[in-house]
Amino acid sequence: MEWKEAHNASHRKVRARIKHTFAAMKTWKIMRDCRLRGSGVAEPVAGIARLHNLTLVG
Numbered sequence: 001m002e003w004k005e006a007h008n009a010s011h012r013k014v015r016a017r018i019k020h021t022f023a024a025m026k027t028w029k030i031m032r033d034c035r036l037r038g039s040g041v042a043e044p045v046a047g048i049a050r051l052h053n054l055t056l057v058g
Contacts, residue, residue: 025041025044025045025048026041030044
């Protein structure tokens with residue numbers, strides 16, 4: 001099934017990009033501090049996503 005292979009290939013690319021992004025964010029000091037405090041990374045990630053969306057809107 002050729003369509004499954006194409007779907008899996010695109011899924012792998014997206015997943016790899018997301019994993020690399022999370023790995024890079026874990027090296028940032030603010031993210032490292034949040035993880036060490038135990039509050040998790042949900043709030044900083046949400047903030048980064050908002051900022052990114054604002055830059056897309058212009």
